[in-house]
Amino acid sequence: MNNKKASNYIQDLGALIALVLLVLIIGAISPEFRTVSNFLSLLRQSSINGFIAFGMTCVILTGGIDLSVGSVLALTTAFCASFISGGMPVGLAMILALLIGVAFGLLSGLLVTKGRLQPFIATLITMTVYRGLTMIFMDGKPISNLGDSFLLKLVGKGNLFGIPIPVILFLIVFAIFVFVLEKTTFGRRIYATGSNWKSAKLAGVNIDMTKMAAYAISGCMAAVSGLILLSRLGSAQPTLGDGYELDAIAAVALGGTSMNGGRGRIWKTFVGVLIIAVLNNGLNILGVSSYYQDVVKGFVILVAVMSDQKR
Amino acid sequence: MQIEMRGIDKSFGGNAVLKSAGFLLDHGEIHALMGENGAGKSTLMKILTGVYTKDAGTVLVDGQEVCYKNPQEAEQAGIVFIHQELNVLFDLTVEENMFLGKEIKKSFGICDKKAMRHEVRKILDRLGVDIDPGQRMNELSVGQQQMIEIAKALMVDAQVIIMDEPTAALTQSETTVLFQVVNSLREKGVSIVYISHRMEEIFELCDRITILRDGSYIGTKKIKETDMNDVVKMMIGREIGERYPAREAKIGEVVFEVKGLTCPGVFENVSFQVHAGEVLGVSGLMGAGRTEIMQAIFGNMPNVSGEIYLNGARIQNKNPQEAMKNGIGFITEDRKVEGLMLEESIMKNISIANLGKISKSGILSKESEDALVKRGIEELHIKCFGPQHECNNLSGGNQQKVVFAKWIYTDPKVLILDEPTRGVDIGAKKEIYSIINELAEKGVAIIMVSSELPEVLGMSDRVMVVREGVLRGILHKEEANQENIMILATGGELNE
The missing domain is CATH 3.40.50.300 (P-loop containing nucleotide triphosphate hydrolases)
Structure with missing residues (x-):
């Protein structure tokens, strides 16, 4: 029994060990990599994927998947940018963008629960439609006259005690997710829904509501990422967020969350997000060509996920 | 076919599941294997059929020592294990299930449907069950699915069939049909190992009974020479007393x-x-x-x-x-x-x-x-x-x-x-x-x-x-x- 526990422990820490090794190796090769300012910018880069991956974890824990996050991100930023350029107060525009993200997530959730579509198909549909709507809404052109709002700049570019605001937000959101998933009844329902929905339903869990809430959270998190990107770029782009769902899913997979739902931990997703960020950042600094970067990334995911498998 | 298993040990990760377990199966008998959950019945049978390897002990088939490396080898030797969770593909037809992996082929690997259907009919007739070979598995009742599993065993000319809780999901009438089939198999010289918790069934159907407890062999009895209380005592190692404890509930409104x-x-x-x-x-x-x-x-x-x-x-x-x-x-x-x-x-x-x-x-x-x-x-x-x-x-x-x-x-x-x-x-x-x-x-x-x-x-x-x-x-x-x-x-x- 002790043996089994010890090996489980190592398994649990597999992704973390991979992360530490990567940091040590890249750090050993490149002095540029191992600077505080680089770590801070690495964390800031990782937050974009991080928010999305946290939401994605919730959805995957219920046994679903959300392919629409990249498109939700694009469409919510588009709305937000047009609100701001239309003269709406930035704070209000941002809150509206988050609510719109929730609504888009709920729509995916509705297709999955009431529409009885498989999550992959349902969110493939919303992904396609939201992207199309973004193009229509923006007429294929960026929206860039966002004025000179302090709040807008703060979200993506600001610092507090030398730490970038996106990183602080990232850590706060991480803490909230840990709390919600580990300490609340809602968290239990998310796990139960993915573990065995029949059993959960008979134990009085409202399966449909739980799933919809997960998609809503995912939509909201995509919108959060979008706002930070909007702030950093100073404009909304119609192709923004294209392919982001894949990085998020990769981070969740790196964290060992079961794609069948029911099993996974949010802190491990956090580690997964960091691994991807370290790879992106480190390989760039090392001057590895972007073609090879993707191959290396795929390889690292393969090794990490295989070592995470049971037995 | 006669099978003797002697002194079988098996442990999983330091946890001894079998300790000197065994039993002796005669030609053409229905032999019940009983014991509480975790007594090691299924593990013993999985060792016989090559799903697990034993740590120690001997397995003799017709006097020859054997050690099957996998269920396929056991099947070729004529020993088939029908598991409690039936091993069927629900979206395929009866015929496709029965011939899975052993399709009769014409040239260029094309399946010979006619020959297969003929063969399926022959076996189903032999079992005396009326099932259309073209039906999908999920359209059949659990009892019928069980029959298909037995038919699969007959198709490879099994001499020993191991059944794990075969009646757990069967209706009364399906159970009756199953018993008829099992009895007729015995008459043809097939030996059956029958694992079940249902005492009544075992006393109705079986010839002999072997009891395992905590992974060890306890004893073998002829059904005619024993009774339920005796068997229960051997299974749990003590008297259980009244099977249904008394209740002193006041029935209210x-x-x-x-x-x-x-x-x-x-x-x-x-x-x-x-x-x-x-x-x-x-x-x-x-x-x-x-x-x-x-x-x-x-x-x-x-x-x-x-x-x-x-x-x-x-x-x-x-x-x-x-x-x-x-x-x-x-x-x-x-x-x-x-x-x-x-x-x-x-x-x-x-x-x-x-x-x-x-x-x-x-x-x-x-x-x-x-x-x-x-x-x-x-x-x-x-x-x-x-x-x-x-x-x-x-x-x-x-x-x-x-x-x-x-x-x-x-x-x-x-x-x-x-x-x-x-x-x-x-x-x-x-x-x-x-x-x-x-x-x-x-x-x-x-x-x-x-x-x-x-x-x-x-x-x-x-x-x-x-x-x-x-x-x-x-x-x-x-x-x-x-x-x-x-x-x-x-x-x-x-x-x-």
């Missing part, structure tokens, strides 16, 4: 009433009452609609009409949440599919039905959760390493106790039990009966669906019999006996 419950095409106009402290048994053949009626009461069936009353007030159970709020609990028939999250801990399984109790405004209280789960493990004697023990690794009886714990603490006024002791060994069965009695003594109204007649008769104050979705009658304890129930369940009339 009517707590629960169903009026004219109907679900078109499934059941019709079902009306009954249950009193406080009463156990109402529900009997009937498999597929009679018993489970569906219970699911409907619990709000887990669409298109249901009719009225449900609790303590005289009408209640509506549109979904399980409402049913729970109204004070109804439901322990389902299949704990692995609907009862438990198998990969989760005992703690999470017990908690999920009691979230309101262990939380404040949505935030879990670790103390009250720990206390609740600890209470469940202690009160129900769940054998485990602790609250974090994964349900997968519990025996059937302990899994079922977890399901009970989950529901007991929701403080139900009415508790529905659907096959509460299925796949549970004798010792744990008695514990579960005691739990049911305690609940009744506390005044809970209990509805117990069961396919085991002795259980229904031993536990119920009244027995309600359902046939093809119609309530045929409710028998009082005095008039409830095996015969009367079967008459009602099969469509006959009772003589007044």
